[in-house]
Amino acid sequence: MKMIKKNIALATGLLLMGSTASFAQSLADAKKAIDAEQYQKATSMLKTLVANQPKEGENYFNLGKVYLLTDDIDSARVAFTNGTTADPKNALNYVGLGQADLAQKNATNAKTNFDKAIDLKKKDYTTYLAIGRAYIDQENPDYALALPNLQQADDLDSKDKDPETFLALADYYAKQRKNTEAYPMYLRALDITPNLSRAHVQIGKMYKDAFAFPEAEAEVKKVIETDPNYGPAYRELAEIQMQWSFADPKNGAAKKADALANMRRYLDLTDKSFDSRLRYAQFLVYAGDFATLGQEVATLNSPDPKNPKNFVVTRMRGYSAVENKNYEQGVKYMNELFARTQDASRIIGSDYLYLGKAQQNLGQDSLAFINISKAVELDSTKVEELAAIGAKCYAAKNFAKAAQVYDKVTQANSKDPNIAMNYYYLGASHYFDYVFAVRDNKNPTKDALVKADTAFSKLTKLAPDYETAYLFRARINKNLDDAESTQKLAVPYYEKFIELVTAKPEKVAANKATLSEAYNYLGAVFASTDKEKAKEYFNKTLAIDPTNALATDNLKFLAGGGATKKAPTKK
DSSP: OHHHHHHHHHHHHHHHHHHHHHHHHHHHHHHHHHHTTOHHHHHHHHHHHHHHOTTOHHHHHHHHHHHHHTTOHHHHHHHHHHHHHHOTTOSHHHHHHHHHHHHTTOHHHHHHHHHHHHHHOTTOHHHHHHHHHHHHSSSSOOHHHHHHHHHHHHHHSTTOOOHHHHHHHHHHHHTTTOHHHHHHHHHHHHHHSTTOHHHHHHHHHHHHHTTOHHHHHHHHHHHHHHOTTOHHHHHHHHHHHHHHHHHOGGGHHHHHHHHHHHHHHHHHHTTOOHHHHHHHHHHHHHHTOHHHHHHHHHTOOOSSTTOTTHHHHHHHHHHHHHHTTOHHHHHHHHHHHHHOGGGGGGOOHHHHHHHHHHHHHTTOHHHHHHHHHHHHHHOGGGHHHHHHHHHHHHHTTOHHHHHHHHHHHHHHOTTOTTHHHHHHHHHHHHHHHHHHHHHTTOOOOSHHHHHHHHHHHHHHHHOTTOHHHHHHHHHHHHHHSOTTOSSOTTHHHHHHHHHHHHTSHHHHHHTHHHHHHHHHHHHHHHTTTOHHHHHHHHHHHHHHOTTOHHHHHHHHHHHTTOOOOOOOOOO
């Protein structure tokens, strides 16, 4: 009988040991799924663990971490809170609550929860490691508070048995682009676990950030050789190859194709959760593959309608619709985006730009101008999109509107490589606005001429050898002159125009008409004060235009002692 009882007890013990080992292995598998960005799989596994081991606080902690990674902060709080109740002596769930506080910009509450965790486990390095991680795994990391916690974790892990300590320190430096400090920390992690996939991927990322693309690609491919099912390696490889494609146009098409293939492989290796599909869609924007993007975002829906990432999905739907020339649908989606008042702070310049581009292609030019102007106000690099509206107005001879647009363009970005040409169109728009108003008997003021002259003055400072700018300034100042004025404001600009054109003989033939205009004007100006100089200018006109009637008539008058005819005003 005793022997039977002993055997039963032994069998029961072995059963319990097997059960514990099974659950421990399952927690390791769940952590592996988290690292592989298989969040749905990890969530399912951890929920099972919580149900089967309701007193194990680490299960709740890891479940909460998955929720944080997927921006489900409310669910994360529930998991962490349940963890503190189920296992009151486990410090990690208080760290989790603190990290949730940080995600909601409540640093005071976070500190309170972190202090509770430390009070529970002052000598446990994992407590400090988790707190340090919480500070760096934020949208805006707090490096000053992260470092002492990570250093304390390193000190307490005196035998250097856990690679996660060094991974966290390495990430701390890498996120600040301090690669010199980060690299040896990744190597220390690899000394402990040589096939630690994430360390190799992060080293590859550092190479990519340093534009060392061959080295980056080689480092990440080590991971794929060792673990061909590790999804994050394919994602990083795709990002390396896409950036490489931009830097090496000769091989760009091939690298871009490889990048897209590897990103699809990444998606296949994850659980195709909303978050992994969202990341794939964002990569398609980066790759400029809007045709595929349109197909992807059409069915991309968060299981939680309150998920803030739905904002990003709506944005991508709008962008892809506009890029695929479905402008009415583009306006619809972009208006939906702007209607999300709770996300008003997340609006960026490109949002206004895409709405404006859609409106422009639908002939809604006034609305397009308003929205593209807002885009430029938020992001001055978008200025050429606004210049395109100015060019459209200029081509349509709507010079007043063109001047209004180019005025915004030139003010928006003084470092724009096209700033000189934009000043040209600003000046020309103001000038022709005045000229056409005179033609139509609208009796305009000379304000437009003053603005035109200012624009061309700025252009000559940027491009001092651009002769056309001086020709415009000459014509503008000729119109600014009063009829009886003795100033003759156009003289220095016609003289500079002549100097620049005649310095290059090949330009003379192409500028005969405008040279004649300049010579005749100067001849008329000097006729009353220096007849010989006046004759010289008129003869220069005849040298390039022998049949020029104005020069011929004025030379006759000067020879006979008469007054010269005025050179006609060029509009």
